[in-house]
Amino acid sequence: MRVTVLAGGVGGSRFLKGVRAALRDGEPSEITAVVNTGDDMWLAGLRIAPDLDTIAYALAGVNDEERGWGRAGETMRVSEELAAFGVGWPWFTLGDLDLGTHIARTAFLHDGLPLSEATRRITARWPLGAGAASIELLPATDDEVETHVVTDDGELHFEEWWTRLRAAAPARAFVQTGVEASRPAPGVLEAIRDADVVLLAPSNPVVSIGTILGIPGIRDAVATTPAPVIGVAGIIGGAVVRGMADACLSAIGVATDAAAVARHYGPRSAGGLLDGWLVDEVDAASAAGLEADGIRTRALPLRMRDDASSVAIVRAALGLAASGSTRG
Template structure:
């Protein structure tokens, strides 16, 4: 039997929703997966460089993630944080002891002048991953959130303030001077399918797309471009995306997200609960496809990933890999 060439899939992802989509794609046979992860949430804590979205992708695909909360490492302890608290350090950013080990390693390598892209790749390989986790830029880009109390870093807004303040404005510091990595541009150029994960479009996807060269590479790519809605029936599974969209003047619906991606997507996958938006999405110049997009289990993730690729028209007939229940 002739072995067909693997389908090259490039996923643009951030947050828990992005990690779920990544896990589904990673479980599929005959898929060569590259993931361009959001780095605009990165920040220094206790002298260490923390990259939350990249680490969540790594931990999820390595199956060491704390699944109940969707981030961090399972079976974690917090003794280092307890000591820092005793010493009077600000410990609102919850970092576990195993997690600290990764941040120490990353910071040590960065201080030696190693490329952040190479550091992320080496970490992924050390965790046994066979897909590529790619940084969109080696430069520092950071999301800032303006509230009534002033400007906050994204982690201050998301973790310390628990997403409570109304968001008045967003900006991505230093993004206009950032340079896209060759690895990210190649992954987009060579892809058969490019997927926008069901991540918060404002703080997980746009900070990637607005890095100079990234959106241009997506548009120039011959890949089929598909997005998956992070909004189901006007709400989100987790996170502040719906409230952020509304407060910044966007429609907090699947249609509102589709409008943000309309200039480059070929298809937008929405939930059956959002059938009322099909006609309006089609009028944006893209196809719409209705699926059950809520991902509660590994089986859900694999099913949705396979359906997304089937929609692209490049998957053809395929056999699902053995699926194990998520623990």
């Protein structure tokens, strides 16, 4: 089975661990993660790719599970030295092990390699797959497409708005700089086109999944793939599971509601992206309306508390994809 997942950082990493575990003992499977690069940036002369690294560390089992980002067992000596020199962002702390990844990536890029090849070389260090399931991480694009946030006080990089301001300054718009001239990274369109199932992880629908879909060609590939497209809500009972996606959704006029996000993606039968959608049990009442809109919907517990709960969610998504025609 070939499964392609569009994913952001923390939520995407937990979901991908569930995908890997769900497919581990079955037939040989290929999992391709198309990862958001809108959070990427240059900092202290290094190219930082937060979502790619968060997912790679989690799949490799070397992530800091308590913080949800970075490497386990980190020390901060280099960041402390940089702060003493007034270099970088003191509120965006990078551990020494994490900096090793960023230095390696920057060296690969300076050698003329594209981000996708740099990512392949970085992830080759760890066995990301397990059992019968192999995993490949692909950046959505090799081009520099960074998400900026427009606020009343001006425009700033998404990471500054998210990490330093904690999304407290109301976002008026999100701008993906350089997106018009960007292209999908090698293998991205093929992974979507040739998949048996395409899954939209419960990642931020605006700045993670939305940024991926904004790369020219990717939205069309998802809309036209022969594979069923199944999404998983990252909102339960009107509240985001993790992060501050509600601040992002309000900026684009979408309610913080699982059904509203499904309608934002839209049914493929009406020119949208979704064949199926998973909601939490507390939002089960929305299923009938979504079904009437052409989005097949199932309700089940969606909190990824551990590997078992993540596997159950993935199996439900794969089951919905396989349960007859999902194309409206």
